[in-house]
Amino acid sequence: MAIERTLSIIKPDGVAKNIIGEVYSRFEKAGLRVVAARMLQLTRAQAETFYGVHRERPFFRPLVEFMISGPVMAQVLEGEDAIARNREVMGATNPKDAKPGTIRADFAKTVDENVVHGSDGVETARNEIAFFFPQTDICARSR
Numbered sequence: 001m002a003i004e005r006t007l008s009i010i011k012p013d014g015v016a017k018n019i020i021g022e023v024y025s026r027f028e029k030a031g032l033r034v035v036a037a038r039m040l041q042l043t044r045a046q047a048e049t050f051y052g053v054h055r056e057r058p059f060f061r062p063l064v065e066f067m068i069s070g071p072v073m074a075q076v077l078e079g080e081d082a083i084a085r086n087r088e089v090m091g092a093t094n095p096k097d098a099k100p101g102t103i104r105a106d107f108a109k110t111v112d113e114n115v116v117h118g119s120d121g122v123e124t125a126r127n128e129i130a131f132f133f134p135q136t137d138i139c140a141r142s143r
């Protein structure tokens with residue numbers, strides 16, 4: 001295992017539910033450290049680019065509409081095996097399949113509004129972090 005960084009987003013439904021703190025608490029309890037964070041309203045172009053891999057999927061249009069329906073909270077999480085660990089804490093994409101105690105099982109009801117995003121691999125993590133944060137906005141934890 002290695003120390004990794006991953007990109008996490010609290011999606012517009014999570015921000016609207018006012019559970020930013022609850023979600024951060026799950027990350028922290030799992031040993032993940034926030035090393036950068038910002039709230040922003042995604043533009044349509046940004047949302048389309050971010051989820052570009054899904055462009056041909058039937059859910060692409062509604063996904064983009066959802067992602068721009070309100071502000072999101074983006075953060076870089078750091079820790080042992082951070083990419084996989086964050087995906088464990090998030091739970092399965094469809095909350096109906098998510099294990100109890102995961103963010104999606106506890107706070108989401110449907111697959112189209114599932115509270116959080118997390119990078120799914122080393123390469124995507126690198127690209128997605130750079131999408132939101134210049135290197136200088138990421139704070140190495142010095143203590």
Ligand code: ATP
Binds near residue numbers: 054063118
């Ligand atoms: P994310 O990329 O948001 O972290 P994920 O990696 O678990 O989620 P993906 O397969 O990358 O899942 O899908 C991206 C997002 O598209 C999902 O989080 C969900 O919001 C939406 N999505 C995926 N599949 C469906 C579907 N069948 N119907 C509606 N929305 C879907």
Ligand code: MG
Binds near residue numbers: 120
């Ligand atoms: Mg994904």
